[in-house]
Amino acid sequence: MSEQMVFRAIADPTRRSIMAMLAGGEQSLGDIAANYEMTRPAVTKHLKVLEQGGLIRVRAQGRERLHTLQPEALKSILDWLGFFSQFWDEKLEDLKQAVEADDE
């Protein structure tokens, strides 16, 4: 679950779309795949990449596998953006610190 895996995971538009969909709540592979032209195995692979990046959690229930968004994993991205905010706008850095303080 390295930082790199998060960047990799969000690089693909289909995966970002899946994340947006899961923001609406837990969904099975079938539910998710119904929204795309591609086959289920293709969607499964995207879900695996998202899981490796820590962006979703998977839970088996009966013969289904339910996927839930894990948006906290996006903090790596926020950290990275924070570095550049030095050269851009100090407010992003402030926000980042606020979010982190919120963690405890």
Added chain:
Amino acid sequence: MSEQMVFRAIADPTRRSIMAMLAGGEQSLGDIAANYEMTRPAVTKHLKVLEQGGLIRVRAQGRERLHTLQPEALKSILDWLGFFSQFWDEKLEDLKQAVEADDE
């Protein structure tokens, strides 16, 4: 310069490293390439991807090409993160709005 090109550009660790380096100021291809094991043409390709994502600007000076960081392009990423902050932490959304208000 689509949103996708920004996500694609930052997906590669070498390119993120180049961005960090350029945060220190304008640099020529030679300057940048000196910091990597790979050949100059390889670095050139990375720079092209960064340029396509709007993350750097290139300016010719004599026989050199000077590259400067364009961190504003990272706003697409911030926007996208902002959507998920709904499901995570409202503070990120606040920050995003603050940054955008700052634009005028």
Added chain:
DNA sequence: TTGACATGAAACTAAATGGTTTCTTATAAA
């Protein structure tokens, strides 16, 4: 307990990606 259904796994393919080498062009400096 048979059948249908949700998923996993494996083998394969096409295209994109990250890299190389070689060659050319433009500018600066001796």
Added chain:
DNA sequence: TTTATAAGAAACCATTTAGTTTCATGTCAA
């Protein structure tokens, strides 16, 4: 005006990626 330097361009290669098809497995329901 040669010569050296900075970079672009093109052709090529290996690996990864995003997708497919086919087959196997586990679970629910008739």
